[in-house]
Amino acid sequence: xxxxxxxxxxxxxxxxxxxxxxxxxxxxxxxxxxxxxxxxxxxxxxxxxxxxxxxxxxxxxxxxxxxxxxxxxxxxxxxxxxxxxxxx
Amino acid sequence: xxxxxxxxxxxxxxxxxxxxxxxxxxxxxxxxxxxxxxxxxxxxxxxxxxxxxxxxxxxxxxxxxxxxxxxxxxxxxxxxxxxxxxxxxxxxxxxxxxxxxxxxxxxxxxxxxxxxxxxxxxxxxxxxxxxxxxxxxxxxxxxxxxxxxxxxxxxxxxxxxxxxxxxxxxxxxxxxxxxxxxxxxxxxxxxxxxxxxxxxxxxxxxxxxxxxxxxxxxxxxxxxxxxxxxxxxxxxxxxxxxxxxxxxxxxxxxxxxxxxxxxxxxxxxxxxxxxxxxxxxxxxxxxxxxxxxxxxxxxxxxxxxxxxxxxxxxxxxxxxxxxxxxxxxxxxxxxxxxxxxxxxxxxxxxxxxxxxxxxxxxxxxxxxxxxxxxxxxxxxxxxxxxxxxxxxxxxxxxxxxxxxxxxxxxxxxxxxxxxxxxxxxxxxxxxxxxxxxxxxxxxxxxxxxxxxxxxxxxxxxxxxxxxxxxxxxxxxxxxxxxxxxxxxxxxxxxxxxxxxxxxxxxxxxxxxxxxxxxxxxxxxxxxxxxxxxxxxxxxxxxxxxxxxxxxxxxxxxxxxxxxxxxxxxxxxxxxxxxxxxxxxxxxxxxxxxxxxxxxxxxxxxxxxxxxx
Numbered sequence: 001x002x003x004x005x006x007x008x009x010x011x012x013x014x015x016x017x018x019x020x021x022x023x024x025x026x027x028x029x030x031x032x033x034x035x036x037x038x039x040x041x042x043x044x045x046x047x048x049x050x051x052x053x054x055x056x057x058x059x060x061x062x063x064x065x066x067x068x069x070x071x072x073x074x075x076x077x078x079x080x081x082x083x084x085x086x087x088x
Numbered sequence: 089x090x091x092x093x094x095x096x097x098x099x100x101x102x103x104x105x106x107x108x109x110x111x112x113x114x115x116x117x118x119x120x121x122x123x124x125x126x127x128x129x130x131x132x133x134x135x136x137x138x139x140x141x142x143x144x145x146x147x148x149x150x151x152x153x154x155x156x157x158x159x160x161x162x163x164x165x166x167x168x169x170x171x172x173x174x175x176x177x178x179x180x181x182x183x184x185x186x187x188x189x190x191x192x193x194x195x196x197x198x199x200x201x202x203x204x205x206x207x208x209x210x211x212x213x214x215x216x217x218x219x220x221x222x223x224x225x226x227x228x229x230x231x232x233x234x235x236x237x238x239x240x241x242x243x244x245x246x247x248x249x250x251x252x253x254x255x256x257x258x259x260x261x262x263x264x265x266x267x268x269x270x271x272x273x274x275x276x277x278x279x280x281x282x283x284x285x286x287x288x289x290x291x292x293x294x295x296x297x298x299x300x301x302x303x304x305x306x307x308x309x310x311x312x313x314x315x316x317x318x319x320x321x322x323x324x325x326x327x328x329x330x331x332x333x334x335x336x337x338x339x340x341x342x343x344x345x346x347x348x349x350x351x352x353x354x355x356x357x358x359x360x361x362x363x364x365x366x367x368x369x370x371x372x373x374x375x376x377x378x379x380x381x382x383x384x385x386x387x388x389x390x391x392x393x394x395x396x397x398x399x400x401x402x403x404x405x406x407x408x409x410x411x412x413x414x415x416x417x418x419x420x421x422x423x424x425x426x427x428x429x430x431x432x433x434x435x436x437x438x439x440x441x442x443x444x445x446x447x448x449x450x451x452x453x454x455x456x457x458x459x460x461x462x463x464x465x466x467x468x469x470x471x472x473x474x475x476x477x478x479x480x481x482x483x484x485x486x487x488x489x490x491x492x493x494x495x496x497x498x499x500x501x502x503x504x505x506x507x508x509x510x511x512x513x514x515x516x517x518x519x520x521x522x523x524x525x526x527x528x529x530x531x532x533x534x535x536x537x538x539x540x541x542x543x544x545x546x547x548x549x550x551x552x553x554x555x556x557x558x559x560x561x562x563x564x565x566x567x568x569x570x571x572x573x574x575x576x577x578x579x580x581x582x583x584x585x586x587x588x589x590x591x592x593x594x595x596x597x598x599x600x601x602x603x604x605x606x607x608x609x610x611x612x613x614x615x616x617x618x619x620x621x622x623x624x625x626x627x628x629x630x631x632x633x634x635x636x637x638x639x640x641x642x643x644x645x646x647x648x649x650x651x652x653x654x655x656x657x658x659x660x661x662x663x664x665x666x667x668x669x670x671x672x673x674x675x676x677x678x679x680x681x682x683x684x685x686x687x688x689x690x691x692x693x694x695x696x697x698x699x700x
Contacts (some may be wrong), residue, residue, distance in 0.1 A: 057261030081671035
């Protein structure tokens with residue numbers, strides 16, 4: 001009698017764990033798909049960030065700033081006479 | 089044949105026998121059939137055991153090899169920034185188009201479409217594909233590392249067998265100005281020169297890998313597993329200041345153009361930390377298009393090229409003599425008649441300076457004076473002292489290809505070597521070594537290993553007594569003051585500058601040519617020095633070839649900008665006030681009405697008082 005009960009429980013447990021394994025496997029795949037999707041999104045954002053960073057650095061290139069300040073904005077370094085020295 | 093003929097003969101007697109039910113062994117036949125079937129079953133089970141248990145791993149592997157693929161996940165190289173976080177080298181993703189030629193040659197009708205989209209001649213593309221028709225992979229010519237948008241356009245045509253793969257390309261927004269320090273990477277994203285090479289392991293990312301199931305045509309059916317995540321490269325913060333670097337590059341370029349020089353180098357060091365703030369060389373190259381242009385321009389001359397330091401050596405000679413106690417700052421030297429014998433040669437000055445004290449030898453840059461000083465030193469003492477100042481060995485900055493210089497030991501000196509060395513001949517150093525030695529003088533005799541990385545604690549060692557170092561710096565200050573060889577080109581308004589000019593004949597074919605190298609090396613401000621800079625202008629052909637005129641202006645312009653950028657307080661307000669008063673007097677005379685504007689400024693009153 002007890003032997004039958006034990007076997008029944010074991011069989012049941014076996015089925016449950018088997019389904020559990022299948023379920024875990026399925027979940028893993030789902031998560032992996034999601035992870036891949038998010039990673040792709042992150043990469044896209046990184047692409048944009050890199051491009052913007054590069055663009056900013058290109059606009060802020062010292063030579064360009066120098067040229068714009070001198071020619072377009074008419075800026076220059078102050079001459080000695082334009083600098084006021086304050087004794088500390 | 090024999091067997092066949094026999095068979096009918098055998099059967100004949102059997103057929104003749106009368107059929108007897110009792111002789112028909114039913115049980116035996118059943119046993120035979122069951123036995124055969126059981127044997128089959130056993131064979132099947134045996135095979136199953138063989139497949140599933142015994143050789144399972146082998147067959148599983150074979151199956152996986154057909155559908156499972158491990159594909160790499162590319163990763164980006166770390167960013168290089170300057171000391172203020174401005175990007176100097178950035179990796180951005182680009183696309184490389186590739187194709188499966190087997191797949192492509194199955195659809196020849198799509199080739200014209202592909203040719204149009206990729207802007208390649210059709211016959212060229214057809215030939216290219218057919219040559220590789222047995223392969224499974226080829227890059228589409230001229231479409232490696234193109235912009236992702238352009239790749240998307242081609243992919244949108246949905247031509248079978250055409251794919252895109254992500255790669256990273258390195259961009260250098262500062263272009264030529266930073267080219268030598270940063271170096272560049274090759275098409276596989278590995279560092280080739282400069283910092284990119286020196287810190288390749290740090291910058292380089294570790295590509296990851298993932299497992300996917302692919303069908304027969306190579307399409308990805310399912311992502312199965314992440315084998316290992318991609319590790320992006322680490323960022324690197326350099327000690328370089330982008331603004332000072334650009335200033336150095338610009339001023340050096342201007343000077344080279346004005347003096348018609350062939351090449352030049354300039355190094356700026358932070359004295360307290362040993363950090364390299366700027367290092368510029370000319371000619372330079374565009375790191376964004378390395379293939380174009382002269383390979384010769386790739387050399388970072390400031391650390392690889394050897395030059396004879398000329399008169400920039402004299403302060404070191406004087407420091408050696410002061411340390412040995414053979415001279416004092418007030419020792420007198422009679423340099424008349426402006427030359428002194430050195431073996432069968434002569435050491436000459438440009439003028440006859442007469443009697444000079446130690447300071448005068450440096451101020452006037454007297455070769456004769458330096459020769460008289462070094463005559464009081466033993467060979468070994470002089471040699472040891474220069475070695476301590478880093479001459480003859482690499483500065484250990486970690487820059488690839490750094491030269492250690494040429495500095496023979498006294499055993500190999502001839503009778504004239506020591507005297508020639510006292511004013512910088514017969515010894516070869518790099519521009520970085522000159523700046524390094526001057527930084528040590530200004531740092532109270534403490535030598536700090538130069539570094540290209542911000543915030544590293546570099547090893548340092550005391551090589552000279554601080555008092556002597558300060559005395560020498562004070563002597564060098566006279567060089568940029570009235571009567572010195574670099575006045576007024578090396579002087580900076582509001583700051584005391586300690587420097588030394590140098591002019592050396594270029595060594596060639598065992599002798600000396602008529603070409604010159606102009607130097608200026610200096611530190612600023614003298615009270616609490618912040619920057620050390622060495623400028624080398626190679627072969628100036630227009631105007632003066634003297635260090636004071638051909639190299640000192642670069643020092644002046646760069647240091648003036650650097651002092652302002654780094655907020656260094658002036659240590660010489662008196663001169664500044666005097667200059668201001670003079671300038672104001674001039675403007676007041678020219679336009680008296682203008683001065684009313686100045687009175688309105690509240691900040692000016694204390695200054696105006698001080699001027700009186």
